[in-house]
Structure formats: C-alpha cells, structure tokens
Amino acid sequence: MTTPSLPRRATILEVARAAGASKTSVSRYFGGERERLSRELQGRIAEAARRLGYHPNQMARGLKGGxxxxxxxxxxxxxxxxxxxxxxxxxxxxxxxxxxxxxxxxxxxxxxxxxxxxxxxxxxxxxxxxxxxxxxxxxxxxxxxxxxxxxxxxxxxxxxxxxxxxxDNARAVDLALDHLQGQGYRELLYVSEPPEQASPRQARLSRFRQGIEARDLAGTAHCQPLDDGESLQRTIADFLARPGGAPGALLCANGNATLAATRALQALGARLGETGLLGIDELDWCALVGPGITTLAQPxxxxxxxxxxxxxxxxxxxxxxxxxxxxxxxxxxxxxxxxxx
CATH class of the missing domain: 3.40.50.2300 (Response regulator)
Known part of the structure; x- marks a missing residue:
C-alpha cells in the first residue's frame, strides 16, 4: 500500500513570477510592508497567492528576520x-x-x-x-x-x-446605582464571584460599597463561587424575605453572576421588575428572559x-x-x- 504524497507547497518565487513582480515585493507584501507597494501591485500579488494556494511560513520568517x-x-x-x-x-x-x-x-x-x-x-x-x-x-x-x-x-x-x-469600573457601577435608585429601588444585593484574584471584581465591589453609602441606600454583597447555586439561592431568598418591604434589586458583577442570579430568581418564582435585576456585561440571552434583563454593555x-x-x-x-x-x-x-x- 502506497502512502499518498502531500501536495507540494507553492514557493514565494512562483508567486512572484505569477504576479509579474520581484521576490522582494512579494516578501514586503507578506512581511508587513504592504504600504510600500502600489495598490495595483498588491492586488496582483494577492491574486497570485490565492491562485497558487501560497501561505507564508511565519515561523521560518521569524527565525530569519527576527x-x-x-x-x-x-x-x-x-x-x-x-x-x-x-x-x-x-x-x-x-x-x-x-x-x-x-x-x-x-x-x-x-x-x-x-x-x-x-x-x-x-x-x-x-x-x-x-x-x-x-x-x-x-x-x-x-x-x-x-x-x-x-x-x-x-x-x-x-x-x-x-x-x-x-x-472604567467605577463609572460603570455608578451608572448602575444611579439607574437602580432612579427606578425606586432602595435595598440592593450585589452578586459576584470571589474578588481576590481579579482586580475588576475588587474595584467593582469597592465602588458598590462606596456608592450605596453615598446614595443612602441599603446593601449587602454575596461574593461566593457561583457553582454553588444553593448558597446563592438561599442568599437571594433571604433578601426577598427581608422585613420592611422596601423595593429591592440585584446588581450582578459580570455575565456569570447575572446568569446564576437569573436561575435563582426563576427557581424562587420572583417577578423581574418587582425585584430588580441589573447585570454588568450584555449577553445575547438577556433580551430573551421574561421582560428582558437590564445590562451595562462593554464595548x-x-x-x-x-x-x-x-x-x-x-x-x-x-x-x-x-x-x-x-x-x-x-x-x-x-x-x-x-x-x-
């Protein structure tokens, strides 16, 4: 049984001949110096490379040219x-x-x-x-x-x-708190993964604590691994059952927290809007759940x-x-x- 041979790779010289260009011009085209070539010459080289199936060996180029x-x-x-x-x-x-x-x-x-x-x-x-x-x-x-x-x-x-x-994590949390306060929510539960190993989590949690104090809002934080769904569900259940009846909302530190909080709220039969929910990070499914989930979208x-x-x-x-x-x-x-x- 014969082993089929691999197709031969086109060479840079063959591309140059097919494009009617010099080998140096082709090297410049694939080496990040395309701006030194005319648009017409760039087009000829691109077409010749496509026709011949030529792909430069970037590792070899790196070893040769640094x-x-x-x-x-x-x-x-x-x-x-x-x-x-x-x-x-x-x-x-x-x-x-x-x-x-x-x-x-x-x-x-x-x-x-x-x-x-x-x-x-x-x-x-x-x-x-x-x-x-x-x-x-x-x-x-x-x-x-x-x-x-x-x-x-x-x-x-x-x-x-x-x-x-x-x-800008501080500005993002400020934007979230201003929106929730403007919608009439007075007590907030902040949901996050443990902040120790990620500076954005630390910055967002710190700004949340500063922000609720500055706005005279009541708030607490749940910063636990989100794979422990039962722990989060108990925390949210206690939040929903809090005495006093002031309107409450959940602020989620990222997309993972928003997903975990949404699952817990659904399991508890909570009505979105009556209990507010806002998540940092826009996810495709956020527009599809119930009345839609308010988010802060990152560019x-x-x-x-x-x-x-x-x-x-x-x-x-x-x-x-x-x-x-x-x-x-x-x-x-x-x-x-x-x-x-």
Whole structure:
C-alpha cells in the first residue's frame, strides 16, 4: 500500500513570477510592508497567492528576520462571553495589520498560566495580551525585560509595568446605582464571584460599597463561587424575605453572576421588575428572559482593538522608560423590564 504524497507547497518565487513582480515585493507584501507597494501591485500579488494556494511560513520568517508576526493572547476563561467578544476584536485588529493571533486558555489555573506564558515566549511572539487568572507578576516582568510589549486586559497587576485596557469600573457601577435608585429601588444585593484574584471584581465591589453609602441606600454583597447555586439561592431568598418591604434589586458583577442570579430568581418564582435585576456585561440571552434583563454593555470590540493598538505603540516606541498608559472605556446602559417596577 502506497502512502499518498502531500501536495507540494507553492514557493514565494512562483508567486512572484505569477504576479509579474520581484521576490522582494512579494516578501514586503507578506512581511508587513504592504504600504510600500502600489495598490495595483498588491492586488496582483494577492491574486497570485490565492491562485497558487501560497501561505507564508511565519515561523521560518521569524527565525530569519527576527520577527514572527505572532501576537500571543492569554485568556483566563475562554468560555466567558466577554473573553470571546474581546478576542474577536483582538483578532480583527491583528488581521488588519498582517499579524497572526496565538491564543492560550488557562481555565483560571495559575499553574497553566505560567506554562502558557513560557510557551508563548518560545514562539517569539511580538507582543502579549494578557487576561490574567492569577498573579504572574514575576513571569510577566521577565518577559517585559526581554523587550516583549505587554498589555493587561481587564485586570491589573501591581508589579508589572504594562499598558492596561479595560472598562472604567467605577463609572460603570455608578451608572448602575444611579439607574437602580432612579427606578425606586432602595435595598440592593450585589452578586459576584470571589474578588481576590481579579482586580475588576475588587474595584467593582469597592465602588458598590462606596456608592450605596453615598446614595443612602441599603446593601449587602454575596461574593461566593457561583457553582454553588444553593448558597446563592438561599442568599437571594433571604433578601426577598427581608422585613420592611422596601423595593429591592440585584446588581450582578459580570455575565456569570447575572446568569446564576437569573436561575435563582426563576427557581424562587420572583417577578423581574418587582425585584430588580441589573447585570454588568450584555449577553445575547438577556433580551430573551421574561421582560428582558437590564445590562451595562462593554464595548468589547473596541477594547480588543485598543489592546492591539497599545501593543503596536509600545513595540514601535521601544522605550521602556515611557510610562505605561491606562485606557478605560465607558459602559452603555441597556434598560429593559427587569428594572421597571
């Protein structure tokens, strides 16, 4: 029995001949210097490459020219809708700049996080977008000292000098509290995962506590693992049964908390609106549940693109003494029936 041979890969020289161009021009086209070529020549090279099925070997190019054209992205939980949406923005921005995206999912495991960081460094990535699960300060600082630009996505690490891109968490919580107070809710239950390992959770919880005091609202927080549905359901049941009867609402710190709280409210037979519900992060299903769930939507596409822009800016500047920037985006309120009494 003979083993079928693999189809031969087209070469850069064959693309050059088919396009009526020089080998140097084709190299520039695939090497991130397309702007040096005329639009007509770019079109001929693209068509020739498509016809011949030519794909450049990016790893070989990186070894030869010192640039891999790879951007690494470390994601704490790839199942999180926020992570997926931001990743799409990162990938779109990379594609437009002739870069390829290499994604590693840590499953919120600090050990996997360290292993993946070492793997990404071995691929000679030109920059890293990091949504940290643990506190890999030492590993990230080592990569920064090697000259690899870093952008921290949605989470800050105290010991690492890196660009940070994410939501303006304080303003988002203020927006939520103003809306709930304006709708007549006077007692609030804040639902979150444990905040210790994620700076946005810490920032949102802190602002919630400050905000209810400033607005003279009553409030408490449930900050427990959300896979313990019974614990959350008991907390919400106690909240619904509280004496006094002042209108109450749940404020959920992220999409996972919104889903867990919605399940608990449904199990308890609570009516949305009578009991308010507002979640940070817009999810596709939020418009489909009951009267609709009010959310604060993050501009995930813009956040992902900004992360790549910050990486490119840091790479081109090449100056470690330049202060790292903080790029914060504003959330948008999407009011629905869950906060309409």
């Amino acid at each position: 640039r891999s054209r790879l951007i690494g992205m470390l994601v704490a939980d790839i199942r999180n809708p926020f992570s997926v949406a931001v990743m799409h923005g990162v990938e779109q921005a990379c594609r437009e700049q002739g870069l390829s995206l290499l994604v590693c999912n840590t499953d919120n495991d600090p050990a996997q996080e360290r292993d993946h960081l070492a793997l990404l460094a071995s691929y000679r990535v030109e920059g890293l977008v990091v949504n940290a699960a643990g506190s890999p300060d030492r590993e990230l600082q080592g990569l920064a000292e090697q000259g690899i630009p870093l952008v921290l996505l949605d989470r800050e690490l105290g010991e690492v000098e890196a660009e940070v891109v994410g939501l 995930t596409e813009a956040i992902g693109r900004a992360a790549v822009e910050c990486l490119m800016h840091r790479r081109e500047a090449g100056d470690r003494t330049t202060p790292a920037r903080r790029v914060h985006f504003q959330a948008s309120l999407i009011p629905r029936g869950s906060t309409r009494r």
